[in-house]
């Protein structure tokens with residue numbers, strides 16, 4: 020098991036390094052940074068001054084290593100726009116996005132796994148068809164639209180929850196539902212198909228031949244094997260949610276990482292954009308690593324690899 | 325060896341452990357109804373080894389799943405009598421049925437590679453079989469599992485208890501399945517082709533083990549196989565199945581000495597020399613194909629492959645007594661049972 024964890028961690032680290040290179044070079048490829056920072060009215064001298072001020076006149080490799088060395092120490096430089104440390108901005112916004120993402124994942128898991136199990140057990144019943152309907156609409160509906168619908172119904176009409184803001188926990192409910200709903204269909208379908216497949220397995224017949232109770236057969240013997248792929252998917256979905264919270268945070272005016280990213284992009288605030296892209300990517304890597312480890316814990320056959 | 329006499333004793337004094345009369349299993353299929361088991365009769369005495377033989381698709385697995393109550397949900401079961409030690413399996417509520425499963429009747433399956441749950445240790449899966457049916461401590465269940473693992477010939481049993489199924493070979497897994505079936509000391513074990521998936525030497529070891537355990541624990545076993553060579557080595561009694569029916573049943577001795585059904589005779593003629601014939605190839609030596617089980621079969625089911633068939637065979641033959649406990653479902657059973665049973669020229673021409 021530990022050898023497995025170690026190997027996976029090494030792979031994750033090398034992926035992280037690759038991503039940091041990509042992340043840095045993407046911005047280099049996006050054009051002359053000094054020109055876009057200076058704006059359309061800047062004179063040639065001003066642009067040259069910016070180039071020197073921001074260190075853009077140095078060789079690319081040197082710029083990269085300086086940036087990477089900073090990034091390793093969690094120092095992403097200063098924001099062009101806010102005139103404060105990028106890291107301070109991120110640290111201030113991160114809890115909001117994390118809360119939103121984890122809440123959304125919890126909602127998605129809490130809905131999709133029970134629904135997927137019931138849909139598989141009562142295949143073809145009204146519950147199964149309802150679950151399918153939810154899955155189809157969930158996949159077809161853009162999440163900003165769903166978010167706005169939630170605001171209209173639950174914030175404006177019923178006034179159960181605030182429409183915007185992250186000051187109280189109530190403010191997180193609607194955005195978490197909107198974000199979580201987006202991940203539900205895929206996880207539900209995977210649970211359902213996993214259960215259908217596992218229920219046909221020989222070892223389920225063995226479990227029943229031992230006289231085990233239906234609950235034990237379903238939850239201990241079937242679900243345990245059926246959720247293995249769902250765990251991997253959940254990690255990926257959480258990554259998506261952290262990234263996808265850009266839209267939801269904007270719709271619900273949450274001061275999270277997504278909103279910061281949006282503002283930074285529209286203001287050419289490159290250090291902030293770079294930092295956020297890298298951080299989200301790192302989250303993604305860590306989540307995938309955790310999913311691998313969790314998978315191995317659930318499925319002993321994976322540990323040998 | 326004292327167990328043998330116990331088995332004989334109870335067989336003589338009480339009713340059979342299992343009585344099956346006119347068992348039918350129907351499965352709805354696209355083209356109509358598939359009659360997988362078409363009214364079979366047999367019984368199992370306490371502590372005996374009954375072999376159910378027949379080629380692939382003749383309904384052996386369906387019969388055993390019907391006994392266990394593990395048929396697919398769409399299957400329909402009917403019988404005049406399905407009695408397990410005084411319990412009517414046809415009417416018993418599912419709850420009580422599941423109390424019997426694993427406790428008093430256990431099953432070993434054909435595919436040891438997939439029959440164990442990959443996510444749990446062997447110790448876990450063995451123990452739960454006992455703890456479901458008896459109020460025993462974790463430790464007691466563990467000890468029982470360990471004892472049985474050793475008993476079925478698994479070395480380093482303590483270590484194996486902590487291992488997962490994928491860490492074991494097929495032969496070892498089948499031994500684990502046997503240990504699992506024995507956890508509650510059942511009265512009846514149904515072993516559905518437990519050696520078919522294993523290679524020849526392992527196969528012999530497992531047969532030997534089952535025979536030993538049956539005598540040590542006094543457990544009755546329904547041993548399902550398509551291999552008469554296996555039957556010859558282990559059976560007390562035999563029921564030969566063909567196209568969803570039992571076509572001949574007798575003590576192993578009587579069956580091999582005086583087979584009284586053309587199908588059984590055909591099977592015996594192509595018994596292979598051990599180790600030389602590939603498993604599965606042996607039964608194909610009888611020319612022709614099994615009739616479709618969808619819909620009714622008119623007359624004798626073996627008619628189209630039988631070298632003895634004549635006009636009478638258009639009507640369905642009854643299962644008739646050839647000698648004491650020897651029955652055959654053939655119009656000519658008595659002639660066939662006579663001294664030169666394999667000399668078929670006389671009868672046909």
Ligand SMILES: Nc1ncnc2c1ncn2[C@@H]1O[C@H](COP(=O)(O)OP(=O)(O)OP(=O)(O)O)[C@@H](O)[C@H]1O
Pocket residue numbers: 351352353358360378379380381382383384385386387396550617
């Ligand atoms: N789930 C099912 N649905 C429909 N028909 C089935 C199903 N399972 C088995 N059958 C059919 O029922 C008949 C009896 O099958 P069964 O599995 O009992 O045969 P068997 O004697 O055990 O054969 P084998 O030696 O191959 O295991 C076969 O004709 C088979 O095609």
Ligand code: SF4
Pocket residue numbers: 585586587624625626627628630631632633634636637641653654655656
């Ligand atoms: S009844 Fe006729 S067809 Fe059937 S086995 Fe006997 S001889 Fe053959």
Ligand SMILES: [Mg+2]
Pocket residue numbers: 384385386516517
């Ligand atoms: Mg079978």
